[in-house]
Amino acid sequence: METSVSSMHLPLQRTEPHGPVVPGLQIPELDQCVHCGLCLTQCPTYRVTRLETESPRGRIHLVRAAGEGRISTGERFAEHLNLCLMCRACETACPSGVKYGRIAEAAREVIGPPGSALSRAVARLAFTQLFPRLGRMRVLLRLLRFYQRSGLRAVARVLPRRLREMEALLPPVPARFFTPEAEVLPAIGTRRARVGLLNGCIMPLLFGDINAATVRVLRRNGCEVVIPKGQGCCGALNVHNGETTAAKAMAKRNIDAFLAAGVDAVIVNAAGCGATMKEYDHLLRGDPEYTEKAARFSALCRDASEFLADLGLTGPLGPVDMTVTYQDPCHLAHGQKVRAQPRQLLAAIPGLTLIEMEASDRCCGSAGIYNVTHPEMSRTLLDEKMTSIGRTGAEAVVAPNPGCMLQLRYGAQRAKAGTAVYHLMDLLDQAYQAAEDDAGRARA
Amino acid sequence: MQELRRIVGDAHVLVEDADVIVYEQDGSILQAMPEIVVLPADVTQVSEVIRAARRAGFPIVPRGSGTGLAGGAVPAGGGVVVSLARLNRLLGVDYRNRTAELEPGVINLEVTKGVAKAGFFYAPDPSSQAACSIGGNLANNSGGPHTLAYGVTTNHALGVEVVLHDGSIVWLGGTVPDVPGYDLCGVFVGSEGTLGIVTRAIVRLMRAREDVRTLLAIFDSMDSATQAVVDITAAGIVPAALEMMDKTTIEAVERGAPAGYPRDAEAVLLLEVEGVREYTERALRMAHEVCTRAGARQVRAARDEQERQALWKGRKGAFGALGTLAPNYYVMDGVVPRSKLPQTMRAVAEIAEQYQVRIANVFHAGDGNLHPNILFDIRVPGALDRVIEAGAAILRACVAVGGSLTGEHGIGLEKRDYMEWLFSKDDLEAMTRVRLAFDPQRAFNPGKIFPTPVSCGEVRRAPARIPEGLWI
Numbered sequence: 001m002e003t004s005v006s007s008m009h010l011p012l013q014r015t016e017p018h019g020p021v022v023p024g025l026q027i028p029e030l031d032q033c034v035h036c037g038l039c040l041t042q043c044p045t046y047r048v049t050r051l052e053t054e055s056p057r058g059r060i061h062l063v064r065a066a067g068e069g070r071i072s073t074g075e076r077f078a079e080h081l082n083l084c085l086m087c088r089a090c091e092t093a094c095p096s097g098v099k100y101g102r103i104a105e106a107a108r109e110v111i112g113p114p115g116s117a118l119s120r121a122v123a124r125l126a127f128t129q130l131f132p133r134l135g136r137m138r139v140l141l142r143l144l145r146f147y148q149r150s151g152l153r154a155v156a157r158v159l160p161r162r163l164r165e166m167e168a169l170l171p172p173v174p175a176r177f178f179t180p181e182a183e184v185l186p187a188i189g190t191r192r193a194r195v196g197l198l199n200g201c202i203m204p205l206l207f208g209d210i211n212a213a214t215v216r217v218l219r220r221n222g223c224e225v226v227i228p229k230g231q232g233c234c235g236a237l238n239v240h241n242g243e244t245t246a247a248k249a250m251a252k253r254n255i256d257a258f259l260a261a262g263v264d265a266v267i268v269n270a271a272g273c274g275a276t277m278k279e280y281d282h283l284l285r286g287d288p289e290y291t292e293k294a295a296r297f298s299a300l301c302r303d304a305s306e307f308l309a310d311l312g313l314t315g316p317l318g319p320v321d322m323t324v325t326y327q328d329p330c331h332l333a334h335g336q337k338v339r340a341q342p343r344q345l346l347a348a349i350p351g352l353t354l355i356e357m358e359a360s361d362r363c364c365g366s367a368g369i370y371n372v373t374h375p376e377m378s379r380t381l382l383d384e385k386m387t388s389i390g391r392t393g394a395e396a397v398v399a400p401n402p403g404c405m406l407q408l409r410y411g412a413q414r415a416k417a418g419t420a421v422y423h424l425m426d427l428l429d430q431a432y433q434a435a436e437d438d439a440g441r442a443r444a
Numbered sequence: 445m446q447e448l449r450r451i452v453g454d455a456h457v458l459v460e461d462a463d464v465i466v467y468e469q470d471g472s473i474l475q476a477m478p479e480i481v482v483l484p485a486d487v488t489q490v491s492e493v494i495r496a497a498r499r500a501g502f503p504i505v506p507r508g509s510g511t512g513l514a515g516g517a518v519p520a521g522g523g524v525v526v527s528l529a530r531l532n533r534l535l536g537v538d539y540r541n542r543t544a545e546l547e548p549g550v551i552n553l554e555v556t557k558g559v560a561k562a563g564f565f566y567a568p569d570p571s572s573q574a575a576c577s578i579g580g581n582l583a584n585n586s587g588g589p590h591t592l593a594y595g596v597t598t599n600h601a602l603g604v605e606v607v608l609h610d611g612s613i614v615w616l617g618g619t620v621p622d623v624p625g626y627d628l629c630g631v632f633v634g635s636e637g638t639l640g641i642v643t644r645a646i647v648r649l650m651r652a653r654e655d656v657r658t659l660l661a662i663f664d665s666m667d668s669a670t671q672a673v674v675d676i677t678a679a680g681i682v683p684a685a686l687e688m689m690d691k692t693t694i695e696a697v698e699r700g701a702p703a704g705y706p707r708d709a710e711a712v713l714l715l716e717v718e719g720v721r722e723y724t725e726r727a728l729r730m731a732h733e734v735c736t737r738a739g740a741r742q743v744r745a746a747r748d749e750q751e752r753q754a755l756w757k758g759r760k761g762a763f764g765a766l767g768t769l770a771p772n773y774y775v776m777d778g779v780v781p782r783s784k785l786p787q788t789m790r791a792v793a794e795i796a797e798q799y800q801v802r803i804a805n806v807f808h809a810g811d812g813n814l815h816p817n818i819l820f821d822i823r824v825p826g827a828l829d830r831v832i833e834a835g836a837a838i839l840r841a842c843v844a845v846g847g848s849l850t851g852e853h854g855i856g857l858e859k860r861d862y863m864e865w866l867f868s869k870d871d872l873e874a875m876t877r878v879r880l881a882f883d884p885q886r887a888f889n890p891g892k893i894f895p896t897p898v899s900c901g902e903v904r905r906a907p908a909r910i911p912e913g914l915w916i
Contacts, residue, residue, distance in 0.1 A: 031771040031821075036471050036764035037511040037575045041551055050483065050529035050549070052510065053458075058466035065465050076462035093574070095761025096768050097700040 017069035024110050025067030032098045033060045039090035044363045044381050045083050053080045056090035056100050063107050073110055081107045082114040083377065085370055086240050087330035087363035102282065108242030114373045127243040131201055131233040132250050138177065141205045145173035166372055171206055171406050178208030185215060185225045192222030192311065196263040200270055201233035207402050213429035214269045214304055220315050220432050221308060230257035236276035237368050239283060251280045252290060255297045269304040269425055271401035272368065275335030277301045303332055305400060305424055309341035318434025319351030320427055325394040326354060327408065328361040329401035342400060342424050349431045355392040366407030382407060386415045396420040398427065447496040448482055456483040467507065467525050471572070473772055473822065474515035474857050478505065478525040485530045487605065487613060487643040494641070495611035497524045503890045506637040508548060508580030511572040513775050514856030516584060516636050520891035528579045531643060534558050542649045543602060543619060548579025548642045564649040567594035571760045579642050585634030587852035589685035589759065592810040593718065594650065596852065598633040605644035606632060609887045619646055631878065636854050637889040639882040653718040657728045658752045659745040661713040661735040662706050666690060668739030669711035670786040673809045675734045677782055681727050686810030687714040692769070693762050693806040700765035703758025713809065714759055762806040769804065770819035774831050777853040778842030782812045791841040792816050799834035813851035814842065840865065855893045863895050
């Protein structure tokens with residue numbers, strides 16, 4: 001018996017568009033998703049909520065539907081898109097190579113920064129007035145340092161719970177910021193490359209030691225290090241939170257500064273920044289003056305671990321007796337597909353033992369300003385992460401990204417675990433220092 | 445609604461468009477909006493939700509991970525979608541008796557991950573195993589590449605706890621392979637959510653084999669590849685898996701998440717053998733010879749576990765990777781006797797030509813279970829009609845050589861109208877009687893499997909809100 005197709009009634013009725021179409025959401029990246037669902041179980045927020053709306057497939061469908069005018073881009077839509085950590089674990093899981101990050105960024109450009117009217121205003125102010133102007137950031141951090149060292153901190157105890165928790169997230173501001181002694185620092189030994197270094201916004205202020213360590217490690221590996229004065233913040237937080245106007249200006253500034261420096265590579269020691277800078281070409285697409293320059297710049301960007309592993313470490317490394325576990329920063333593992341190189345470098349350090357944790361590439365809940373905008377989800381993920389770290393029995397966790405480091409330190413403090421948190425460059429620097437000390441002792 | 449909120453809590457009853465719209469689809473091309481989505485947390489809640497929904501006259505559509513390929517979780521008649529995603533506990537493992545007890549929302553791969561250290565695994569391995577749920581597998585009687593050696597889900601399900609239309613909770617089957625009386629667990633497995641909702645299952649675990657070897661045979665023509673499949677079985681080799689991918693599929697995989705398949709090959713066969721080392725080595729050698737004789741350009745064995753995993757990753761991601769070639773694909777799940785593979789694949793190629801559609805083939809060759817994926821862009825006017833006609837032509841070709849409509853994806857919505865090609869009116873009526881014995885009002889997943897209400901005394905239309913143009 002044959003049934004003619006015309007008599008079939010496949011249920012392809014859809015709710016018809018009842019709102020305006022949103023051209024900003026009709027992007028080609030959407031076409032590549034065939035909603036197979038393989039991303040679901042890799043998504044941290046889906047794992048916690050088990051809700052399709054909090055999964056990459058669900059969010060992609062929401063963006064598609066909103067773009068077609070089938071649902072509004074109102075509050076519910078924004079909530080679902082904002083609960084996303086932008087960790088991009090779904091990109092690793094996707095067999096079709098869907099660029100989810102771009103879809104989510106396009107959506108956030110439409111909905112703007114997350115949170116209440118007040119926090120949106122604060123975020124906008126930070127994105128447009130603070131990050132692009134690092135001098136102001138220094139002043140702010142100096143104030144914070146003063147606050148932390150004066151007795152004022154005691155006052156925080158009377159703050160409401162939410163603010164008190166946010167206050168607890170604030171890292172102690174170190175006594176000194178990182179200020180390079182010169183714009184160009186010579187290689188130690190034979191020169192193997194001339195590299196630029198992104199000084200960054202938060203890194204020199206809160207993690208100045210790590211920038212200093214990165215410079216030392218690069219120089220010991222025969223790199224002449226250029227830290228162009230003209231550079232600024234990379235704009236990652238802006239892009240992730242839907243602010244692209246200031247972000248584009250920040251990108252151009254960095255492109256100009258580094259291309260003028262004539263370097264073989266631009267080294268980044270913060271995973272989030274690296275991922276964004278490698279995608280400047282996408283951010284500046286359609287800008288005739290910068291299309292080609294951005295592509296050239298993005299091609300030069302390398303995470304410090306990626307660059308050093310490819311170059312091959314030189315010079316003697318001394319022992320660092322420590323058991324560590326490695327946390328893959330999302331924007332390194334998922335955003336830049338750099339997984340093997342940091343482990344390769346850790347393996348090169350004598351005395352150091354790496355014990356892998358379960359799901360080392362699952363987000364720790366830091367995710368830029370997420371731990372402030374979504375404290376509950378952030379802490380759920382952090383507690384899960386601290387449990388995985390605890391199970392390894394390692395003394396320390398290595399996470400080459402400032403956001404992860406802050407979050408993991410906060411986690412160790414919450415869990416009352418003595419786990420130390422290091423940047424990979426810290427440990428490499430220690431290993432080089434150990435070798436130097438040994439040599440010094442031998443001479444003596 | 446108030447009632448549902450009371451049962452599962454506000455956060456787990458969804459009604460707003462921006463919340464429920466994501467439940468209008470599964471892994472297939474079909475879509476229909478649910479009216480309400482409920483996510484209960486345990487069997488008591490499931491039972492109460494069903495009672496409340498039935499009192500209000502809503503049809504009930506169970507949903508696992510929503511990775512199905514036949515529209516099984518698409519709420520064709522609107523109603524309440526009951527997502528089992530929160531029932532996701534692995535309740536217990538009994539290694540001595542080789543069983544695991546789990547909830548339906550547990551992800552297939554998590555079962556194997558949970559028992560791998562003890563040297564066990566859960567055999568049914570759909571390509572979506574990293575995301576699909578055990579509940580969905582039970583509903584669709586899912587298979588996978590290793591179905592060839594281990595059988596489908598029903599061969600691994602010992603007992604299920606189910607909630608029926610009146611909210612009653614009953615156990616079917618047990619902890620041993622055979623219980624006296626009717627095999628009602630067997631009836632439930634593969635029923636595509638039309639009989640009730642599984643809330644707990646006891647499944648069989650298998651001992652991991654001593655040795656697993658995988659090889660990739662590369663062919664310059666589809667004909668010689670399909671001939672190799674016929675020859676491999678004829679030679680007495682029993683692979684654990686025997687998978688085929690054609691040139692178009694290889695292109696998709698290599699564009700999406702490269703697995704190292706040769707882009708210029710017309711077809712590749714992925715063959716796996718398992719067992720004691722003496723056997724695997726001999727079987728691998730024989731398979732190598734047979735493939736070469738059938739015309740393989742190159743045969744290469746995975747040298748280590750990493751290479752083996754890479755070969756499989758490409759295969760398991762092949763469906764999703766089709767998104768690199770076209771925004772939509774329509775997958776067929778026809779089955780043919782293995783010996784008819786060469787002629788059927790020729791027919792598929794002719795149909796592609798005739799209907800002017802691009803087809804990517806990736807399938808369980810060892811089982812004769814085809815998956816021709818018709819690639820298209822749903823936004824192009826007329827494309828969908830042509831695609832559906834081509835799909836129907838392929839399935840007709842399968843049935844014509846003594847095959848079947850579905851190997852593992854289920855009938856769901858998309859193939860219900862073809863059931864009449866395989867079954868007589870009496871057959872369908874008998875099946876309907878079984879369905880009505882469990883679910884007299886067709887409350888569960890209405891509109892699936894059966895082409896049209898069979899004129900049976902007991903049959904009533906579900907008191908559902910039926911959108912125009914839908915057929916229940």
